[in-house]
Every structure is written in C-alpha cells, then in structure tokens.
Amino acid sequence: MKTEPQRRILVVDDEAGIREALAGILADEGFVSLTAENGEKGLAVLEIEPVDLVLLDIWMPGVDGMEILARLRDWYPRLPVIxxxxxxTIETAVQATRMGAYDFIEKPLSYDKVILAINNALRLSRLEDENFIFRQQIKQHVLTGESEPIRQLRRHIERVAPTDAWVLIRGExxxxxxxxxxxxxxxxxxxSQPMVELNCAAIPEELIESELFGHExxxxxxxxxxxxxxxxxxxxxxxxxxEIGDMSLNTQAKILRILQEQKFxxxxxxxxxxxxxxxxxxxNKNLEEEIEKGNFRADLFYRLNVVPIFVPPLRQRREDIGLLVADFTAEFKHKGLGGKEFTPEAVAVMREYGWPGNVRELRNxxxxxxIMSPxxxxxxxMVRQLLGLSESVDGAAAEAGVPTDLAAFLKFNYKDAKRSFEREYLRMCLAANNGNISQTAEQIGLERSHLHKKVKMLELEPE
Known part of the structure; x- marks a missing residue:
C-alpha cells in the first residue's frame, strides 16, 4: 500500500504568470500542481482528477470565482478552497468565507503566506476526514456474538486486516x-481513508464498466x-x-487485467x-460450481481468493440470537421504537426458528x-404468531370464529399492519431476485419507477 501520497493542488487563475509561479512554488514544497485558466476548465479538471485543495481566483472572464466557489460547495463540500x-475587499472576503472558503489571500501574493494557508487548510481537512470516518465507524454495527463460529471469524479478521492481502468473503x-x-x-x-464500495449485482451490465473504471x-x-x-x-x-459472482464474463475479463496490472x-x-x-x-454464490458451469472465471477466482473468510449462517450460531436481539432493540430505541423489550421466552422461540434470511431477516x-406489538x-x-408458529387462538377471537393469524393482527392499527405486510412482501420478492429492481417489478406487475419509490418509502435495502 502507498504510504502518504503527494497532495494535489489545483490552481485556477486567468493569469498565466500566476499559474506558472504558483506551480513552481508548489513543486518546490512537494505538492503536485494542476492548473486551469478559468473556472469552467477548473471544474472539468475536478471531474477526472483527484484534488486535495483549490486555489481559486475571484476575478476571471466568464464565470467568476464566487460562482465557481458556490458550485464547489454543492458538488465537493469537503474540498478546501482558498x-x-x-x-x-473586506465585503468580498467575508462573503467568500461565509460561502465556505477556507481563506482569502490578496495579490500580489506572498508565497510564504500561500504555503502556510495551504498547509493549514490541508491539516484541517485531514482532521475533518478523520472525524467523518470516525463518525461513520461509530454508526456501524460490530460483529455481535460469543459463539465459537463468530469468535473464529473475529480471529481470522484480526489476522488478515493489518496486512495488504486480498480477501474473498463468502456466506449466504x-x-x-x-x-x-x-x-x-x-x-x-x-x-483513515473511506472504503469505496460497489454492489456488482445492483449495477446494470451496460454501466458497470463505467462504475468501475470511470468514463470520459x-x-x-x-x-x-x-x-x-x-x-x-x-x-x-x-x-x-x-456480490462479485454477479459480474458478466466480459466484465470479469476486464477486471482481472486491472487486478493483475493495477492500471486501466x-x-x-x-x-x-x-x-x-x-x-x-x-x-453468496458457490464460485467453484459457477466455474464448472462456465459462469465465473477460474483465474479471477484464484486472484481474489488469496485469503478466504466464511461468514457462518445464523442457524450455526443460534446462541448469539439473544445478543443480536438486544443490539437491534437498542438500535431501534434510538429511532423512536423505544420502551419495548422481549421476554427470555420470546428470545427462546426465536432461537428455535430457522432464519433462512439470517441476521438481516432477524433484524427486520x-x-x-x-412496530406491531401493542x-x-x-x-x-406474540413472536410465535408473527413467525407463523402459533397454534393457539385468542379466546375472544376463537369464540367469534376468527382465524388465528387474523386474531393476532386484529390488535394492530390497519395502517401499520398494511405497511408491515407490504414491506415484508417486497423484501421477500427482492430477496428472491437478488435485489434486482427490474426483475422484481416485472415479476409482481409493477412499474419499475413505482417499485423504486416504494422501496425508498419503506426504507428497504435490496438483499
């Protein structure tokens, strides 16, 4: 892995002399400099090049620096701009600062002041990035459980994480x-850097190359x-x-070359x-079987499978269900569903259930x-009824001849019951189609755009 990459500074100024002078000073200080003669060209550079900081002139022909600053705040909110x-004028400096500029430097430029401002801005930006990542990590769940399979999983992670080894994570x-x-x-x-993620099953075949490699x-x-x-x-x-197993053979061939050469x-x-x-x-696929069927390249499998890690299904670590239920209950308490808890007997019922959808199904x-419990x-x-395991009938409902499942739901608000059923129905249909919105929409007879809105409204994550 790389240690500390050189910081890249974009200089946007219509004066060629200023651009050249700043580029030379930046090179002497160990920075990589990029230049643009106006704001539009500066934005074009940002679309294709990684940049750590922008030096932006205010008065330029065409779109002025203040307008470019406004666009930068919208499109690159964490990119420092000087x-x-x-x-x-004082008014201009105040306005620029209020719009999010880190600093304001007047010409003729004091190069010592420019370098000092750059270093200070980069230092602050680094701290903000670290805080952002730290907040992301706090929000993430931890690997909950004390069963032997989960303990072994933790040991494997602790061994491989500090290395540069590639990892193939397998599981249902x-x-x-x-x-x-x-x-x-x-x-x-x-x-200290964000992890870049791509769900290969969620990107249409015609767009996945653009997602992986970018485009002009x-x-x-x-x-x-x-x-x-x-x-x-x-x-x-x-x-x-x-979901690497959902890539087409054509994309697999291209990604294999990149993985081997680290260039594209x-x-x-x-x-x-x-x-x-x-x-x-x-x-979640058996890649060895996919190789035999001709759906997955063996050379790509061996390139990725440097360190294999298997994530056990929930049925193989039932003793962790109580801890998981406690974690999820505490999580939803902070989302407005507080004040409720499961009895030990209720948790025991959940331990006996098969959970084909694993931890995600348990969380849902x-x-x-x-939501549904009054x-x-x-x-x-209540747990048996909602899992469809109960054979008992509510006394009053039994006398009225009401079926068991309906007796359970008669206790619930109609709107909540409808939303819960709709959410669970769509979740299962999406799972059956590996999260593919288009396939699911066709299967259940909905317009794709309508299903997409439903998924967002019900806060569903395609599995």
Whole structure:
C-alpha cells in the first residue's frame, strides 16, 4: 500500500504568470500542481482528477470565482478552497468565507503566506476526514456474538486486516459480509481513508464498466461529463466489490487485467491510469460450481481468493440470537421504537426458528415486532404468531370464529399492519431476485419507477 501520497493542488487563475509561479512554488514544497485558466476548465479538471485543495481566483472572464466557489460547495463540500484576488475587499472576503472558503489571500501574493494557508487548510481537512470516518465507524454495527463460529471469524479478521492481502468473503444472503468488510477496513492500515464500495449485482451490465473504471465526456449516450471510477477513487485504499459472482464474463475479463496490472483506461479514454488498490470481494454464490458451469472465471477466482473468510449462517450460531436481539432493540430505541423489550421466552422461540434470511431477516423481524406489538413486553406468543408458529387462538377471537393469524393482527392499527405486510412482501420478492429492481417489478406487475419509490418509502435495502 502507498504510504502518504503527494497532495494535489489545483490552481485556477486567468493569469498565466500566476499559474506558472504558483506551480513552481508548489513543486518546490512537494505538492503536485494542476492548473486551469478559468473556472469552467477548473471544474472539468475536478471531474477526472483527484484534488486535495483549490486555489481559486475571484476575478476571471466568464464565470467568476464566487460562482465557481458556490458550485464547489454543492458538488465537493469537503474540498478546501482558498480564494485569491487582486481587487479584494473586506465585503468580498467575508462573503467568500461565509460561502465556505477556507481563506482569502490578496495579490500580489506572498508565497510564504500561500504555503502556510495551504498547509493549514490541508491539516484541517485531514482532521475533518478523520472525524467523518470516525463518525461513520461509530454508526456501524460490530460483529455481535460469543459463539465459537463468530469468535473464529473475529480471529481470522484480526489476522488478515493489518496486512495488504486480498480477501474473498463468502456466506449466504444476510449473514453480514459487508459488516466483515467494514471491520477489516477499520483494522487495516487504510482505516483513515473511506472504503469505496460497489454492489456488482445492483449495477446494470451496460454501466458497470463505467462504475468501475470511470468514463470520459461523450464516451456514450448520457455521458455529459467525465467521471472517475471506483478503482480510481480507491487508489491507496480499499475497494469492496460486493456480490462479485454477479459480474458478466466480459466484465470479469476486464477486471482481472486491472487486478493483475493495477492500471486501466477510462471508458472512451486512452490515458492509462495506475492505481494501488487492496480489494475485498464478497459473494453468496458457490464460485467453484459457477466455474464448472462456465459462469465465473477460474483465474479471477484464484486472484481474489488469496485469503478466504466464511461468514457462518445464523442457524450455526443460534446462541448469539439473544445478543443480536438486544443490539437491534437498542438500535431501534434510538429511532423512536423505544420502551419495548422481549421476554427470555420470546428470545427462546426465536432461537428455535430457522432464519433462512439470517441476521438481516432477524433484524427486520425485530423491527417489525417492535412496530406491531401493542404491548411493551413482547412475549413468546406474540413472536410465535408473527413467525407463523402459533397454534393457539385468542379466546375472544376463537369464540367469534376468527382465524388465528387474523386474531393476532386484529390488535394492530390497519395502517401499520398494511405497511408491515407490504414491506415484508417486497423484501421477500427482492430477496428472491437478488435485489434486482427490474426483475422484481416485472415479476409482481409493477412499474419499475413505482417499485423504486416504494422501496425508498419503506426504507428497504435490496438483499
């Protein structure tokens, strides 16, 4: 892995002399300089090149620096910008600062002051990045459980995480493969950088190359601007390829070359880009069987499978269910579903259930039960009813001849019951289609756009 990459500074100024002088000073200080003669060209550079800081002139022909600053705040909110101007006023400086500029420097430039401002801005930006990543990690779940399978999984992660080795994470749907990748990232030398993720099953075949490698402006219909790909964004860090088994053979061949050479060209481009990327991949498929069927390349499998990690299904670690239920209950308490808890007998019922959807299904069930239960103490009978395991009938309902399942739901608000059923129905249909929105929409007779809105409204994550 790379140690500390050189910081890249973009200088946007219409005066060629200023651009050349700043480029020379920056090179002397160990920075990589990029230049643009106006704001539009500066934005074009940002679309295809990684940049750590922008030196932006205010008064330029065409679109002025203040307008460019506004666009930068919208499109690159965490990119530090230092404004420079030969006709600055206090009002302009105050306005630029309020719009998010880190500093304001007047011409003629004091190069010592410029370098000092750059170093201070980069230092602050680094701290903000670290805080951002730290907040992300706090929000993430940990690997909950004390069973032997989960203890062994932790040991494997602790051994491989500090290395540069590539990892293939295998396991059924809903076992927590993404969580394993996040844990490896958190314990890796690249923990200070965000992990770049791509779900290979969620990207249409015609767009996956663009997502992985990026594209140049005009390279295909709809490519109105240039775009950096996931490999480019992950340079010097980690790239997590989820559901790697869903890639086409054509894409597999291209990704294999990149993995071997660590270099690629953007779609529609001729420039070769070199990267240093550690790859974590995950799949729920039996890749050995896929190789025999001709659906997966053996050479790609052996390239990815440097260190295999298996994530056990929930049925192989039932003793962890109580801890998981407690974690999920505490999580949903902070989302407005507090004040309810499961009895030990209710948890015991959950331990006996098969959970074909694994931890993800358990989490969804806990959320649904907390919503649907009219009581603060959730007992075993309620859990059995919602799991479809109960053979008992509510007394009053029995006398009225009401079926058991309906008797359970008569206790619930109609709106909540409808939403819960709709959410669970769509979740199961999406799972059956490996999260593919288009296939699911066709199968159940909905417009794709309508299903997409439903998925967002019900806060579903396609499995």
């Amino acid at each position: 404004m420079i101007s030969g006709h600055g 749907h809903g076992t927590g493969k993404e969580l394993v990748a996040q844990t490896i990232h958190r314990l890796s030398p690249a923990a 402006k005009g390279s295909f219909t709809g490519a109105a601007t240039a775009k950096r790909g996931k490999f480019d964004l992950a340079d010097g860090g980690l790239l997590f390829l989820d 060209e953007r779609v529609g481009g001729a420039k070769t880009i070199e990267v240093d990327v550690r790859v974590l991949a995950a799949t 069930f806990v959320e649904r039960t907390l 009581e603060d103490i959730i007992k075993a009978g």
